[in-house]
Amino acid sequence: MKPVNRSLTPVQQEKVQNAFSVLPPLHQQILKQHLQSISFMDGMPNTALTSPVDTGNRQKQFNITFRAGLLDETISEWASWKENTCFEPGVDAKLKVRVEGGNLDAIIYVLMHEATHIVDAVMAISPHVSEKQSVPEPTSFTKDVWRTMNVPEAKYLDSLLAKTRFRSGKVLPISLGPEVYRKLAQTPFPSLYAMAAWSEDIAELATIYHLTTRLNQPFSVVVTKGDVELARFEPMKNPLVKQRLKQLTIFYTK
Numbered sequence: 001m002k003p004v005n006r007s008l009t010p011v012q013q014e015k016v017q018n019a020f021s022v023l024p025p026l027h028q029q030i031l032k033q034h035l036q037s038i039s040f041m042d043g044m045p046n047t048a049l050t051s052p053v054d055t056g057n058r059q060k061q062f063n064i065t066f067r068a069g070l071l072d073e074t075i076s077e078w079a080s081w082k083e084n085t086c087f088e089p090g091v092d093a094k095l096k097v098r099v100e101g102g103n104l105d106a107i108i109y110v111l112m113h114e115a116t117h118i119v120d121a122v123m124a125i126s127p128h129v130s131e132k133q134s135v136p137e138p139t140s141f142t143k144d145v146w147r148t149m150n151v152p153e154a155k156y157l158d159s160l161l162a163k164t165r166f167r168s169g170k171v172l173p174i175s176l177g178p179e180v181y182r183k184l185a186q187t188p189f190p191s192l193y194a195m196a197a198w199s200e201d202i203a204e205l206a207t208i209y210h211l212t213t214r215l216n217q218p219f220s221v222v223v224t225k226g227d228v229e230l231a232r233f234e235p236m237k238n239p240l241v242k243q244r245l246k247q248l249t250i251f252y253t254k
Helices: 010-021 025-034 068-072 075-084 106-123 174-184 198-214 245-252
Strands: 035-042 048-053 061-067 095-100 146-148 220-225 228-233
Touching: 010 068, 010 106, 025 035, 025 106, 025 245, 035 068, 048 106, 061 068, 061 106, 068 106, 075 095, 075 106, 095 174, 106 198, 174 220, 174 228, 198 245
Parallel strands: 035 061
Antiparallel strands: 048 061, 095 220, 220 228
């Protein structure tokens, strides 16, 4: 792939401005100090990338690059696409996975996620380690949930979840979808992507909480076969997820 810069239309610029305006107070404050630039590109292999900028001895600075096509998608459309990258179609074409995430612009979700990475980097909400295998002193966010940066505590390890794309790099048959989400509901993680690492966990938890609680949007992953619902994963109704939400109050105090 050879990514190329995209110039935004006035409508797209307005979508970006709106996405910044609905961020939590702490996110807006930290981005004003630590976000150096954003850019949009066509031909990116992923949705977005937050990168540190070398500033010598000055305060931490970051840049966020987004896939430009994101600006023409809703949260439901984009999130459904991403969730489906975890599964390979089966012989039964009636089996489907979708995300019910409302009709707000997808950039709202993705900016919140990437901005949370910057907040995390500045405030050390999750431990910052140089080696993946390091077992650091846990923060209040990772305590009793994560052992290392990409390995959950033993009680949340599961042989099926370990095979999902964001943990193994491989896709599963879509026929396993219902069981995957039943297993996920027995953990404190708000999404499959949140299981990739503790940095993705805080970004996903903060984003889904903000979307549902502050912006009054739905968020469910649904597996269906024709008109029959086989499984529904609603992270904000999961008691194990809900008990972690107190960690997010810092985002909303000025």
